[in-house]
Amino acid sequence: MKEKIAIIHALFDEIGGGEKLALSAIDALVNGGYDVKVYTGTKVDQEKIKNILGYSLKNDDIIHIKSKLSIFLANITGNKAVRLRRLMIYRKLFNKEFLNKLRDNYDLIIDTQSNLPTPTDITYIHFPATIGTTNKRNFIEKLYDDIVSLASKGLTKTRPGRTLTNSKWTANKIYKEFGIIADILYPPVDLDYFSKVSYGSHNNKKIITISRFSPEKGLDKIVDIAKQLKEFDFYIVGATTPVLSDKVINTIKNKIKNENVKNVFLMPDLPRNELLKIMEESKIYLHPPFAEHFGISIVEAMASGLVPVVYKDGGGWYDIVSNIDKNLGYKEINEAANSIKYAYEKYDSLKQLSINISKKFSREEFKLNILKMVNYALEIKQLEMR
Template sequence: MKIAVFNALISLAGGGEKVALSIARAFEEAGHDVHLYTYEDKSRSIDEAIKILGSYRPRNIVVLNTPKLVRLLGIGGRFVRYRRLLLVKNFLDKIERENYDLVVDTSSNTPTAVDISYIHYPESYKRGESLHRRGYELLVDKLLRKIGGETRLVLVNSSWTLNLFRKVWGDNYKAEVLHPPVDVDFFSKCEGSSKENIIATVSRYSLEKKLWELVKILRDLKNYKLVFAGSSHRHSFSDYVIKRIKEEAERYNVRDRVEILIDVSREDLRRILCKASFYVHPPFAEHFGISIVEAMSAGCVPIVYRDGGGWTDIVSKIDERLGYVNVDDILRIIHWVEAENMFNYLSSLSKIHAERFSYEKFRDKLLEMVRQL
């Protein structure tokens, strides 16, 4: 088959971009002719993004011309959803459907006039409370209605996201869970490493993650070090987030036990996770959480916010006691693991559960779903 896969900005180098690259890889490995369509962000090249993600580079990458309005608005900052949907609409207007047997959209987060829509978090028609917000939502709604269509199959990244999708769209679409792929084999190669009193957190340095709230757990964990390893982007307020982390470290007098790493290589990230005993995900309802599974592959005991796909589909399956509601709960969980000598057991169990999210399982399930279309 000839297949088109669309992702608005591969250069963002996030989880959604990794999913798009993995979809293209799976189809190429199955012998299909694949074209990956995307737009370019001048702040990071597509090849740089692929290197950061440690992902396969599709043979055919088609870089579309960015619409003038999007160039004027920029890539990040305010109106992110609106700009992304403008890129989706531009792609849908340009793609010649008759030239492809299958078209996959990984960026709209809503059912569009393609064969498969992969949804990370469902867009919905909604209204903000303020006059300014209502005006913005009207713009978004107008675009959503223009790009909406009868997709043949909706794929979502977790059962948690599927539940949200059903609340918005009901049973109007065939929808199934396809967990994002994780490079389990790579992150499990920890030969020569031993666990230390390190708590690792892997995340974009973005406002919604509230990373600075994690610093205070060091007050009562005197023997631990907290390592932040995250990606930054010029429009994601990364500088502000990093500043807040440093301020909190000074406030609690733990600056010498807080390490902030920016845009680390995959090799360095693996080195950190192989040494870390615990992985703590930020207080955010993550739709899935690729970094959670990467940490589990390296033998970290995961502690995550008790909401989102990272909890429902990943960590709750290991032990219900590894979820937190308030940041102070993290202290209680670590003390429990230590007091009950549970670390080795939970570390081994985490590695076993991580295998459920390997690239091979992702590929095989995707190809089977396509065969059934």
Template sequence: MRDSVLSSVIVKELDISEFRGIRRLAKPLELGSFNVLVGRNNVGKTAILEALYLLSMPYSYSQPPYNRRIIDFIASVHGGTSLLVYGYAGTAVLRHGLKEGISMYFTGAHGGIAKEMHVGDIRIEVTRGSVRRVLFNGEKARDSDFKVFNEFTDRIHEYDVVVKARSNLVAPVDISYIHFPVISEFIPRLLERRSPIRKFYNKLVIFYVKCMKAAASRVLTNSMWTARQIYRAYRVIADVGYSPVNVKYFSRVFSNDRCSNIVVTILRFTAEKDLERIVDVAARLRNYQFYICGFTDSFFDKVTEAIKRRIADKGLVEALIVFKHIAEHNLSLKLVVTRGDIGCKLRHRKRGFLKRLKIEDRALLLGFLPRDRRLRLIAEDKLMLYPSHIDAFPYAVLEPFALETPIVAYNIPALRLYYNGVDGVELVEEGNIAEPMVRAVEMLKRRDSVEPQLPRLPTWDEIMEKELEFWYKCAELPQRR
């Protein structure tokens, strides 16, 4: 609403056609500094506000899901198809006339001025002397691109957004990342479209995509060729992004705590694509499985090392060894591991390791759990082992305190800063696996007498005082009194 109000301040005239239930306006709306919309239901009041919103905040606009046609989406927010002003979805055009003295431009994904961007079936026009057509969320398809895009034309009207080229992609909820190497780049004879080998390869790709399909997932790829295979396989139009790898964008994905989503990368690592940054992506997306295959070179070792490292970072192996020692003193205890990245292969390897430790019947590798179930488990736990080698301010440590469950953890800086000397937590020397064994057994023996106390965290005023004190010292100024 704030953005709509802001738009009405700079827009003096608004004209709409074929947009969100409005076929066309009898005449353009003249807007002042303060505007009141009055009318019965389903006459387009919300659509007018939405048109203003699109002008001021285009990149944050929320699009309907892929599996719903635009006409169904409009109907769902207007009480059903029978209540629509018209029974089809046309090509929307929004014309905004700016007030005198107002100049406006749209920035592209890479910081330049975007003269034309794609809005699925919405075109925004800004008029002030000259007409600037803005196609939202992508670049306008060039003539050569239309040949590539022909696969989508039969059903394009059913989708409300298509990311066509370099663009600011909508922040993902669920996402699968897929890229297949175009092998015709490497084997010249496959350049022929009718090559049997090429047809066979395409069928393999389609079969693979069908296997990868997740009902609730969006698909992101970095090639139009791959997007065509995905569309042919199950009629889903994929988001298309291009190199270099946008680590900041991918890092948004890891806030989703469901391990069912898999990031699959089948690609050729080359310097010009800057794909070595996939190592950073692997380090940030700790809750996902990475399968690296296809055409690779020296970067492959870096990626696999990053993936192995994130498993070791959390000290899962140390936890299993410590529990073996605890199990020898207490035959009734069981170990529950709730790590998020326990995939099938990792689970199989860990079970082999559990057998060698002879604790396979007393260790449960659960992976991700719903938050309520996880908290109930923590409340019932006698002890939490947290041999992580790297962390900042982990909820995995704070939550057991709130639930009065003691912890044995490594003395890493983040834990030492907040929990050193706090009753209910035992910080042991990092890497010394014998010490957590001893401390854990001791903690279990005196479990009833241990009352975990929440650490005292500094207030914002105290933090600001420390910050000011630091800068006064840097500037060699007398401190405030």
């Protein structure tokens, strides 16, 4: 009889790095012989997932948990208040009665999205939910942070069996916030798919940015960088979230129009086969000025034969790009322009180094590691039953 695993991922209304990791974990566990069910509070757009990731879930394996408060928050905020909406779903799942039911019905419970040390067997923290996503916090944002911290208290009384995270940088944040030393499980990157174009033409002055169209990413700053490098064309590609992304896209479009910028192009929800074509023609990948917890798109670009230029903070810098060349990081807009020029001039030598470093973040490596961790957790839990 197959051992049963519950994966809890509260929100699937946007498809970003966290969703890629959860779906890859599910895929690895199913192929590893486990019976996996997914608990979520939102609809799962199978077609969108397949277009972006190349595979999707089975509808029979998805269990929807409705939280009226989470739905209410989504309606009144236009899908904002993501951290709080997640917590409302997790609070429903982790009340004593429901949690006991999960424990009775499953051999292992894995939390892939609360970003808190929840009472599960394994929890994956992408970034502590109790820390704001930017340093510049106004009164409303600080109040929101306080509400999130208050809502999280009931979920963290019992620590998880094991805590995983995406980078050493995030592990440092988790230790400071929760006093937990987390193990690193780097997110999986589909190197096989993106490496198809690693030795393609790459002969155009195209620069690509791949990011969710979310406010915290600072994508409008790409326009400022593009103004200094008019000889390059900048393509901003990424997944969207209903309502929330519309405002971000309109802000960028207005900035492009008002400042008469001719070399920035927006491409929301671009199918991955079309994304690959642009990557094949590009030399440089530019990440926006946001401290990325890991940065799957950075590694995808590296595997595709692009040289990355990233913000000099976060896991994307400390765990990945700083290992290629320290000149590929920036703090200010002027530094970004200089780093891009440097990457373009040194492209041939930096390209091969980028490809080599990307290989440590493969799907195969992720699958081996997560299966090893899950097998060990089950062995410890079931030792006295044998």
